[in-house]
Amino acid sequence: MFDAVSIIGAKRDGRELSGTEIDWIVQAFTEGVVGDEQMSALAMAIYFRGMSRAETGRWTEAMIESGGRMDFSDLPLPTVDKHSTGGVGDKITLPLAPLVAACGLAVPQLSGRGLGHTGGTLDKLEAIPGWRAELTATEMVDILADPKIGAVICAAGANLAPADKKLYALRDVTGTVESIPLIASSIMSKKIAEGTGALVLDVKVGSGAFMKDLGDARELARTMVELGNDAGVRTSALITGMDTPLGLTAGNALEVRESVEVLAGGGPSDVVELTLVLAREMLSAAGIDGIDPADRLADGTAMDRWRAMIAAQGGDPHATLPVARHSDVVTADRDGVLTRLDAMAVGIAAWKLGAGRERQGEAVQAGAGIEMHAKPGDVVRAGQKLMTLHTDTPERFDAARRSLGGGWSIGADSDTVSRPLLIERIVGDSR
Template sequence: MIPQEIIRRKRNGEELSSADISSFIGALAAGQLSEGQIGAFAMAVWFKGMSREEIVALTLAMANSGDRLEWADIDRPIADKHSTGGVGDNVSLMLAPIAAACGLAVPMISGRGLGHTGGTLDKLESIPGYTITPDAGLFRRAVKEAGCAIIGQTGALAPADGRLYAVRDVTATVDSIPLITASILSKKLAAGLQTLVLDVKVGNGAFMADRHQAEILARSLVEVANGAGVKTSALITDMNEPLADSAGNAVEMRNCLDFLAGRKENTRLDTVVLAFAAEMLVKSGIAASPDEGERMARQALSSGKAAEVFARMVSMLGGPGDLIENPDKYLARAPVEKPVMAVRSGWLAACDARGIGVSVIDLGGGRRHPADRIDHRVGFSELLPLGTRVNAGEPIALVHAADEAAAERAAAALAAHYRISEDEPALGPVIAGLV
């Protein structure tokens, strides 16, 4: 295999064979390629694209570049969900235990915050003692005994993806649909999944702001995952406002516990979580229809079984056994909490969801640089949904900040991120489509 020949052929728009791609990714994983060669390959793909067969081959090659998990000793369907990222998107925290309570095994490999979007791992690290990188034995036991485990990617899973992504991040090739597809799915295939449901976000708080581009990405992910042998579907969901009524880390963890306790019914978040639970159950053959799947998920919530699964997972992975009963004992609160007031009377008509995510980072709840330490206490809670009628001077959110000055800045920024109109807005559905 001559790397520059593969790069040249892709640069010229030729279709690469599975053997070519496998050889190139094998050399990448073995450290036999220079960063220049990796960057040139990524740029060639960015400009010339890839056929569906090429993307399947790239995904499989990256999935096979390290360990692949097997779950032969678990007699439940192995399923997972992945989101392309948003603001106030803590769906995974509730979805995994709900799905497990309904009979699935959910080995969920999650990530940290990326850009303005929050990360599931960062939220979990607000729980004292919770380990996001357990050894393989503990991970396996948690999935088998609790039914689910939400952890971070280890260096042994799809290592070629890690090296390729690091180069893409500094060569302006992150936003390539073939490379996004292979990056997401290689880790999921390595996790040994049988079924997968994808949450492709669209809107001003998503990486895909355009509906057409979101649909292209969703189709690519679904077709490639199914082509690689994993039963997969995708829901396209709205990210023009935060999904939960909180954005941050500990505040979203509190939101999760409230959800599992049944205190977030009839919200946009409730709609999305239950829809994904139903889709996972149907794809895995446990439910015959989405309606039946949703009924099963609601029963898991109302009976307290999903909360029990979550508590067991947290305890097995090093967290406190009584987190659900005593959240204030473990989830740190910011020293300053300040209401954000509506600047005028009217309807909350629109908001800059991306700006809200950036404001969380400004408070210290996200990273500007990879080595930054996160303040898990900070963020926003009690965010009112769009379509709410407010009066001037009424609170539309609550800021959680490390000091008074930061609270003042965040409150002013958040108020500026909302548009208040005299007319009631016409809002679209939170679930925009199914692929």
């Protein structure tokens, strides 16, 4: 018989936990036998002592077993999913899911809501009139099996890794969110339970990302790739830059509009580039050769899938998107070259305008956010528009402007050093 105090002490002292110890404490915590204060103590011990590959794998499996698993084995097409660790202006899921479906794969994309400076995919899509995030398992399968759709973006069910949801709430208030084993197991428990056959991870690094350090991003990517492959899910990871916001918008309806521009064959070059890079990686992970996703953007097939996907979830793909009632313009104070546009500053400003939330469950403004009229490397003139701020509550403008203070720089030339959009690809071994 196990007890929580002994397991906490073992990890505190640096001992590797056995599989049975991990199974017991995760189950006992889920059932309420182990209290929040005890699991918080164990999370802190893991934060300082870390976990081995075997421990992290068993911890992930135990969280999966705390709930149910989805099964897409009866679908006629291979399944593939993508997960991003989050950033500013990261609307890639929106054009990516229908694009990959247009290439002949089924894409079950379970997504989340935003918290703080990073936007949530579900919040963005809920800006579309009528669209709903909550689907039953049967509805998901029916949409994925429809040869005219093949992609779904929706919320994860309450029965998917419930131990992780309960543990994350503790980590968020006990200073243990940054533990790489706990981050990796939190993400991968839900993705493995989801039942997809292949998975591509987009691990962001930079000022606007959760991971600021490239070494930490590599460690997280490798850990997640190992967890996926060890569980029988073909998994790879791309490390991508997040020092500058993706695209020219940060905010819910604003990002939907930009995503539709990409599907129509336009849109910002960085959003198009990353969408295609991830689409090609997903096709490769699923074993699909000879299809260039760029062709599906060009011929309108991806747009057709988008409209069908939105309609299948109750949305009107032709509806006018919400527009905020008030706007405010940020202008350049001198001539020169925009040398820096900090993703974190933009993300926090968009959040303060009402595009994001401080606590789970808070409402967001569909039309709030920021339009960027210049990106690093662009020549600007004094008085030129750099950004337009949007909100329904104009008293938010001052806080947003303060958040942007120091978040952009204008210099004499464009000789700035910045990370490339695609930094590294990681493919792990499987055992």
